[in-house]
Amino acid sequence: MRLLTHNMLSSNIKGVINGFPLRIEAERVVEKQVDFNPDFLKNMFSKIDWKALADASKIMGYPELPDELPDSSLLDSDEFLHKFHHALLELHLEEGALVCPETGRRFPVNKGIPNMLLHEDEV
Amino acid sequence: MSSRPELQAPPEIFYDDVEARKYTSSSRIVGIQAELSERALELLALPDDGIPRLLLDIGCGSGLSGETISENGHQWIGLDISRSMLDVALERETDGDLILGDMGQGLGLRPGLIDGAISISAVQWLCNADKSCHEPRLRLKAFFGSLYRCLGRGARAVFQLYPENNAQRELILSFAMRAGFAGGVVIDYPHSSKKRKEYLVLTCGPPSLSTATPRAKGEDGSSCSDDESSGDEENQTVCISDRHRPRKKQKLTKKGKTRAWVLKKKEKMRSKGNVVPPDSKYTARKRKAHF
Numbered sequence: 001m002r003l004l005t006h007n008m009l010s011s012n013i014k015g016v017i018n019g020f021p022l023r024i025e026a027e028r029v030v031e032k033q034v035d036f037n038p039d040f041l042k043n044m045f046s047k048i049d050w051k052a053l054a055d056a057s058k059i060m061g062y063p064e065l066p067d068e069l070p071d072s073s074l075l076d077s078d079e080f081l082h083k084f085h086h087a088l089l090e091l092h093l094e095e096g097a098l099v100c101p102e103t104g105r106r107f108p109v110n111k112g113i114p115n116m117l118l119h120e121d122e123v
Numbered sequence: 124m125s126s127r128p129e130l131q132a133p134p135e136i137f138y139d140d141v142e143a144r145k146y147t148s149s150s151r152i153v154g155i156q157a158e159l160s161e162r163a164l165e166l167l168a169l170p171d172d173g174i175p176r177l178l179l180d181i182g183c184g185s186g187l188s189g190e191t192i193s194e195n196g197h198q199w200i201g202l203d204i205s206r207s208m209l210d211v212a213l214e215r216e217t218d219g220d221l222i223l224g225d226m227g228q229g230l231g232l233r234p235g236l237i238d239g240a241i242s243i244s245a246v247q248w249l250c251n252a253d254k255s256c257h258e259p260r261l262r263l264k265a266f267f268g269s270l271y272r273c274l275g276r277g278a279r280a281v282f283q284l285y286p287e288n289n290a291q292r293e294l295i296l297s298f299a300m301r302a303g304f305a306g307g308v309v310i311d312y313p314h315s316s317k318k319r320k321e322y323l324v325l326t327c328g329p330p331s332l333s334t335a336t337p338r339a340k341g342e343d344g345s346s347c348s349d350d351e352s353s354g355d356e357e358n359q360t361v362c363i364s365d366r367h368r369p370r371k372k373q374k375l376t377k378k379g380k381t382r383a384w385v386l387k388k389k390e391k392m393r394s395k396g397n398v399v400p401p402d403s404k405y406t407a408r409k410r411k412a413h414f
Contacts, residue, residue, distance in 0.1 A: 001221075012229050040174065113222065117204070117224060
């Protein structure tokens with residue numbers, strides 16, 4: 001699972017008001033090469049929750065991203081875009097878990113697939 | 124036994140390891156899936172500016188439809204309830220991210236971020252109650268409600284589906300409308316029983332010009348059935364064998380199939396989506412009588 005997906009996912013348990021961001025418990029992180037596409041990054045930049053991405057990439061062992069939401073003028077800098085690209089698309093959480101920030105419910109991640117199935121009483 | 128998989132077992136049980144592998148190794152299914160997802164992507168009508176979008180593939184299965192999205196240069200996130208199908212997708216090294224989840228429990232995604240959603244032959248599963256806690260109406264409501272939230276404004280969702288009957292189609296459509304979607308059903312090749320495919324095309328937001336449902340394939344208004352009045356009835360004679368009682372009209376066409384008849388037949392085949400050679404001046408011409 002890429003951090004792009006992590007940035008979209010939120011906890012869907014009944015009664016949870018703010019299920020975002022899910023806390024990452026990383027056991028194994030892999031990196032996979034993905035084609036660099038600046039257009040996509042620029043498109044996604046406004047949609048990404050920056051703090052969640054920066055925190056997540058730190059946990060995944062890539063502390064290169066700035067903590068605060070960078071100015072959009074940085075999007076012209078190639079170096080920044082490459083870092084953004086690496087964090088967003090190339091870091092994969094292979095084994096571990098996602099934890100709901102409100103209830104502490106663990107969603108296990110196996111072979112890169114998070115199990116977001118809810119139990120009957122959580123729907 | 125019905126051939127509809129929905130009626131046999133819940134999706135996470137029906138698509139077990141064996142079925143998942145069978146599904147993906149059948150070149151016929153792979154071909155159909157690619158065709159369906161290609162058409163769904165076309166109906167999604169993403170702006171043609173070369174910027175990759177973030178799409179959602181609901182019921183992505185082994186990633187056959189996702190492959191088409193990747194080929195078109197977009198990023199995607201796939202959701203499926205069958206772990207076996209997702210394992211096959213992993214083996215096939217699909218580009219998108221996979222999530223094990225149940226669409227009937229609602230999509231746990233942040234609001235307003237997804238640029239479009241497609242789903243190939245999946246939504247009809249929602250109409251089944253596979254567990255005691257399942258209530259199809261609630262599940263449809265949860266699904267369409269959460270989908271509406273996570274799509275960006277003006278984004279489209281295209282679902283290819285096989286509704287069991289009219290009631291099911293109306294049920295699905297009514298819940299989509301209740302969630303706030305505008306749109307309707309597009310039926311490709313409505314005259315053909317084999318090639319007929321239904322797509323639910325939904326747009327986030329109130330109805331407007333841009334949300335008008337696109338045209339279906341193989342449905343050119345005048346094509347067949349309506350033009351019976353003209354053409355091939357010119358050689359018709361009424362044959363009266365009994366002086367008192369006119370018999371039914373009998374066609375006395377000694378000349379065989381006329382050009383008009385052939386053209387009409389070809390048009391009908393075209394509307395069914397069959398491959399038909401183009402019309403030319405040679406169409407329906409007699410061959411030379413060789414000795």
